[in-house]
Amino acid sequence: MANVSDTAHAGHDDHAHAHPSFLQHHFDTPTQQFNASKLGMWVFIATEILMFGGLFCAYAIWRGLDPQVFDDAHHFLNKIMGATNTVVLLFSSLTAALAVRSAQVGKRNLTSFYLVVTLLCAAAFLVVKYFEYSHKFHLGLLPGHCFGHPGLSGAIENGREVGTCLRTTGTQTTSMPEWVKAVDEGGQTRVLPPRANMFFGLYFVMTGLHGLHVLVGMGILTWVLIKNVQGKFSKEYFTPIDIGALYWHLVDLVWIYLFPLLYLVGKPE
């Protein structure tokens, strides 16, 4: 941020080339700054991979130990909705990449356009996700000991409380998950054993954390969009757009794996 070269420290820092305004004080050249930012982002992506990795590990273990339950439970996820969301995210990834390209060639308005499209796709993704979630809630296909409950509202059925499965203190007893009978996405009535709570636990945690990343990604892209509209970026300096897009592609990458693992893999009818 401190721009040493265009201040009057005679004898120092009067570099052979101009010190552009976007160059931070501690970097020597824009290349160095660009490389540092890119590397930083990639290292950050590595941390994200390992963070999601914990969930993939849990998935691998419970699926490996209990494939039958996963086979049965995955019929309750809508392949069409999942595929739609995949296409939406892929398309947003394309527009994000094109936004970077437009910035690289210095077309500011085009960059803004692509960023807006990316954000719209992200919103569409979340809307689809909302419908999927609410359907699961309705069927009682919830994680852990909430599995089999009609929701989180504290509903009374046959004089017995069946909702409010949330707990905030350890001393509250957990009710055991129960068998769930519901119509799956293929229109077939299925009975799921209490063990299927693991599948839905993983489903909600994995897609939930991914959804959180979508939200964060939207925030970052919005910020980048605002800066772009303000004209902070140029052909020479487009690092934030590049970094923002990288983050967005990461969100896409995770979904590329979540989609088949949760929606597709299993015995078809």
Place this chain on the structure above:
Amino acid sequence: MNENAPATFQLPEQMSTLAPQVDWIYYFIFWLSVVMFVGIVSAMVFFAWKYRERPGHKAEPTGHNMTLEIGWTIAPVFVLVFMFHKGFEGYLNLSVAPANSMIVKVNAKQWAWEFVYPNGGSSDELHVPVHQPIKLVMDSADVIHSFYVPALRVKRDVVPGMFSMVWFEATHVGHDDIFCAEYCGGRSTGPGGTELPYAPSDDPLHPYIAGQATGHWSMHSMLYVESKEDFDKFLKSIGDPCDAYVNAGKDCPLKVAADQGAKLAQSKGCVACHTTTGARLVGPSWKGIFGKQESTDKGGVSVDEAYIKESILDPNAKIVTGYQGVMPTFRGQISDAELDEITAYIKSLKD
């Protein structure tokens, strides 16, 4: 060969067949460490003194010595492989219980141990006969505990939701402490939030007093290794609930007998081949079998008390069609009372 040593400065007394093996590798590593440590530290101190800074003395620029460097990288590998090998050998011995082990069921909960013996009796202290492999099948009802007896050199976590196993063979009569080695919480307040009193006792066998604050540290019990006779006496004392009725000249109620029979079916290993769920294993399931008509290789038979007892004592007399005669005889390994109890158990599975 198992010359078991008394306690040394570093290690407690050896009470199991595994202990000498563990201690051998312990002392191997110990003396190796002493040699390494003394070597490194004395070299360091000697060099620091010999090459201390003084007028006229100058540091020599560091050279290279590839042989030395590769040497001290490779040489430890051989020692490490040896250590790993010995350690793994001991661990495998600990992991595979001999086939003739006596099974004792261990139930851990906050903050007490329960030991259930083959005769169905249970106690809060572990009594075992000497020179007899004991296999502990352990589970926990709440949090993770860990079964630890220093003199046996065994320790194994007891995890809720799964079984864990440890076995040992005690080499001589004696006793030692059973500790919980995995942190499992504690409670210092009683009802109403009042602080519970706390003071340990001086009785080495019962160092913690009931009714006081309790927790991980007080999840203490004792292991008593006894002669075969003493152990049998102990077993009898905690044994069969039917005995009380029989001794009083009364019939054992079916419920009590059946419960005892269920324990016996477990401890005698019947359940390895016969399920009580209706599923088919090596032998027919006991569920609903009582009173049924079965066809056997000797013709039709009604499953009644006589047939059950016959099948236990002489399994190949009449084999139910579709099964093979692979069951060993239990003649001599089962008392009449136990026969009655198992029969009562099978009877109780009718519905």
Place this chain on the structure above:
Amino acid sequence: MAAVDMPVAGGHAEDSHGDPHAPYLKAKSGIGSWLFTLDHKRIGLMYLAFVALAFLVGGVFALLVRLELFTRGRTIMDGETYNRFFTLHGAAMVFLFIIPSVPASLGNFFLPIMIGAKDVAFPRLNLLSFYVYLLGVAVLLFAIVSGAVDTGWTFYTPYSMQTGASVIAMTMGVFILGFSSILTGLNFLVTVHTMRAPGVTWTRLPLFVWGMYATALMQILATPVLAITLLLLSAERFFGVGIFDPKLGGDPVLFQHFFWFYSHPAVYIMIVPGMAVNSELIATFTRRSIFGYFAVAMSSLGLALLGFLVWGHHLFVAGMSEFATMMFSALTFLVAIPSGVKIFNWTATIYKGSVVLASPMLYAMAFIFLFTIGGLTGLFLGTLSTDVHLTDTYFVVAHFHYVMMGGTVIAFLGGLLYWWPKMTGKMHDEKKAKVGFWFTFIGFNVVFMPQFIMGSRGMPRRYYDYLPQFEIFHKVSTVGTWILAIGLFTTAYTLLEALFRGQTAPRNPWGSAGFEWMTDTPPCLANFHETPVITRGPYDYHLATPEELDTGWDKVKAQAQAKKD
């Protein structure tokens, strides 16, 4: 994430920054110049202050815990309080003190200087990391105030799902601290890759930088798994997801896998920086290059890599399958090799050196002494059949304190004394420093040596009370903590006295050839007045010019003499 390199375009932050050629402590003044500073040196100092505070807090808990164990039965607190106190001792020491200690304070201060950079690659992330750390501290304090946690610092399920609700606050605090650690690691990794001054090749990197680099790799790769583990634990408490809850079909041992996949590398995140400091100390005070520079550098990376392959050795008796147990034991032994290489190389460096027994060198030799014990006792724990007997006893407690405290803390103290003049411009009193050292060294051994013995005799750890046969060992150990405390307070006093009343330090008081000593004392805001061009290695005493190695003490003495006259 958005903060990764987001310069305020066109911003002329010259005035908010100060004169790059003024000493960094004087370049700008006022409270704002600290709170909003982007200078890695000031951030390092602020980290140092809080890390030292955390050490004090963790140390007080340790003293109380040991005091409780002085007698059988109740000494000063009840069992529940004891459980909370040892948890807080562990959590404060591990998450608040050791993990950030060397990297965030000394690393922050010296890593950029040692590679000739003006700052770390992302100064704002660096400041963010500090504030995230403070936020984590605040959340942890909230957890303590709202009822404290009695799970042990390991948060094992299912106990952590049943005990008091402040577990959630505690895990959130640790989760936040993890982010701080990740940001520091990310910053260092990128800095080492992209910010090296001309001539600072990979083979000329100071070993301290190599150590920080290896640490950064581990922070980046391991900490995210802790984050997801703690998130899952919180989700477990709110929604009962069931992955770790046996009641819902989950597996408590799986939690241990998750936890130790982070926490084992975390142990190396703690010790590798200690080794990194030690290499610097040994080189400076023997006046020669580290024997086998390449091997020492690679052994740091080797430890970083192996650290990810051995986490299962915490689970040998936890109910893990025999196959996994065998594999983890075999992999664990591999760790002995890079650790041994370091010890051998340091010892070989002293051979034919010119050994100056200044206080930092005493710490360096104590490090070798104590870490060798810590490392060798690790062999007992890596060997399966002895581990079964020794794990979860005081033997383990002693082992990891010999590594963590005898290793990292001793190196940290040595490093502080060594670099104090460079950081503050003030020289400490060597005599007091040495007194502090001997109390620390002796006290430490008195505390932990008896713990080895009572551990191998079967005293389980985390016990509020114990059987009579262990009483003598506990008594000695507790007395040791008092000696240790005297040593640590003396050292702290020495440093603070230097800060406020110390003699002005010359540029290179120890006569080191290290790059960080080539600039001003204390360094100017931009670290160097001109971008340095490095033409030799950091330990090439035979290539360094007499001016570079000149301690400057003659001049200081002459001035003092002149003043007197």
Place this chain on the structure above:
Amino acid sequence: MVTEAHAHAHDEHEDDGAVHVHIASTPFYIGIFLVLICLTVLTVKVSYYDFGAANIVIAMVIATTKAGLVAAFFMHLRHDKLFNTLSFLGALLFLGIFILLTYDDLSKRGRLDPAYGGRVNVQTGQAAPGGPPATSATYDALPEEAPATSGAPRPAQKRE
């Protein structure tokens, strides 16, 4: 050593200091996108056929191809610094270690002795205490109640 002219500093940087990156054409990006869509359609289509154990392998191969395309072109790894690719692949390597070694434990418990590590007593079908009840551990023991009921699904059938 530190006093040499700083002009040398910039000799280390090979360029004029400006950022030069590889810029792919818009049609190229669209082409990659179309390939990704084709692969998505493919993975959905094959999910309707049962290949047994190969199901997951096929799905993962397709997913990895997609991820590879996104990383290489959308994320510019193809033309980026090698170390960025390494950090990406390195993360995957360590994730692989994590999953593999953990899975190795959980899948092999009780192989030496069924009494060690099992959740359910192999002999009795009794579930280990502290865990879920045995009924949920044995999948075949479906509730007696006939599952096929028509009409709208009642959320969460309660069983007494």
